[in-house]
Amino acid sequence: MSEPQIWDAVDAYFTAHLAPADEALAAAVRDSEAAALPNIAVTAPQGKLLHMLALIQGARTVLEIGTLGGYSTIWLARALPADGRLVSLEYSPVHAEVAGRNIARAGLDKLVEIRVGPALESLSRLADEHPPPFDLVFIDADKANNPHYVEWALRLTRPGSLIIVDNVVRGGRVAHADSTDPGVRGTRAAIELIGSHPRLSGTAIQTVGGKGYDGFALARVLP
Numbered sequence: 001m002s003e004p005q006i007w008d009a010v011d012a013y014f015t016a017h018l019a020p021a022d023e024a025l026a027a028a029v030r031d032s033e034a035a036a037l038p039n040i041a042v043t044a045p046q047g048k049l050l051h052m053l054a055l056i057q058g059a060r061t062v063l064e065i066g067t068l069g070g071y072s073t074i075w076l077a078r079a080l081p082a083d084g085r086l087v088s089l090e091y092s093p094v095h096a097e098v099a100g101r102n103i104a105r106a107g108l109d110k111l112v113e114i115r116v117g118p119a120l121e122s123l124s125r126l127a128d129e130h131p132p133p134f135d136l137v138f139i140d141a142d143k144a145n146n147p148h149y150v151e152w153a154l155r156l157t158r159p160g161s162l163i164i165v166d167n168v169v170r171g172g173r174v175a176h177a178d179s180t181d182p183g184v185r186g187t188r189a190a191i192e193l194i195g196s197h198p199r200l201s202g203t204a205i206q207t208v209g210g211k212g213y214d215g216f217a218l219a220r221v222l223p
Contacts, residue, residue, distance in 0.1 A: 004212065011043055011210040019048035024106035025074060032069030035098045041068050042140070042166070043210040047075035050138060050164070054079035057162050059135035063126075064088040065119050065149050066141030070099030070112075076138060077108040086112045087131075089122045091141070120145060123152040133158035140166040143183030146190035150219070154199060159223040165190055169206050169215035194219045 001009065015021075021029070021044060032041065042050065054062060054076055060083070062076050067090035077086045086108075090096040096116045103112050115122045119141050137153040139146065146165060153163045168174060168191060173184045194202040194217060202219030 003208075007208045007212070008210055011045060015044040019044040024102070025071065027105055028069055028071045028074060028102035031098055031102055032071065035069070035094065037069050037095060037098060040211075041071040042075075045209065046207075046211075046216075047072055051075045051079045053162065053164065054136050057136050059162075060084045061132060061134045061136075062086040063134040063137045063153070063156060065123075065137070065139045065153075066090065067099045067114055068095055068140075070102040070106075070114075072138065072140065073099060073103055073112060074106045074108060076136075077103070077106075077111050080111055084111055087126065087134075088112060088114050089119045089141070090114055090116055091118055092116075120148060120152075123149075123156070127152070127155060131156070133161060135161055137161065137163045138166070139164065142186075143167060143170070144186035146186040147193050150190050150193055150200075154197070154221065157221050159199075159221055161221040163194075163200075163202075163219040163221065165194075165217040165219070167214055168204050168217045169213060171213055191217060198222070 050072055060081060064073055067073055067088040073088050093116050096114050100114055103109050134157050137157060139149045168187050170184050170187055173179055174187050179185060194200050199222045200219045201222055202217055204215055204217040206215040
């Protein structure tokens with residue numbers, strides 16, 4: 001087997017035993033594929049990780065930046081209590097429509113609010129509403145704006161909140177200081193912001209699996 005084949009086989013094994021799909025999750029994948037959404041959603045083990053992190057965090061409120069087809073949204077919302085709240089920001093009206101159907105089918109539409117439009121504009125409007133601090137923020141949108149998303153996450157959270165940034169390895173290109181790729185440059189800026197900010201303590205982990213070679217960053221908000 002080649003390395004990618006091994007990664008896929010291991011992910012399939014982990015999924016079968018630790019994160020098996022139910023009908024709502026399987027339907028979310030099918031409907032996202034049928035609508036020709038980009039194949040960039042988290043894998044099942046990654047979704048289960050988000051779910052467990054939200055449970056460990058005791059999250060009651062979650063902010064998601066980047067909804068896509070709602071697959072990660074379902075995993076996160078399932079960790080919330082009955083009176084919890086998840087706000088998900090999505091640029092594309094088409095993606096938001098698909099996600100809304102998937103989330104409703106999963107029985108989570110009373111917990112989840114999808115806001116459509118450029119995330120930086122949605123974040124500004126959200127801040128103007130002075131919502132209670134979010135316990136967890138999952139950032140998985142356009143990578144060029146990652147540092148801005150981290151800054152907004154800091155404004156909308158509290159000490160002890162958890163910020164997760166997805167896709168930070170960029171196939172290893174994050175190590176290229178001279179890269180002109182906007183996604184690499186934005187991700188490097190976010191990593192360096194997390195490392196230097198006095199109110200953040202973070203780390204980043206490289207991963208392999210069904211989505212290839214990538215990784216994520218975790219940051220805890222400090223007092």
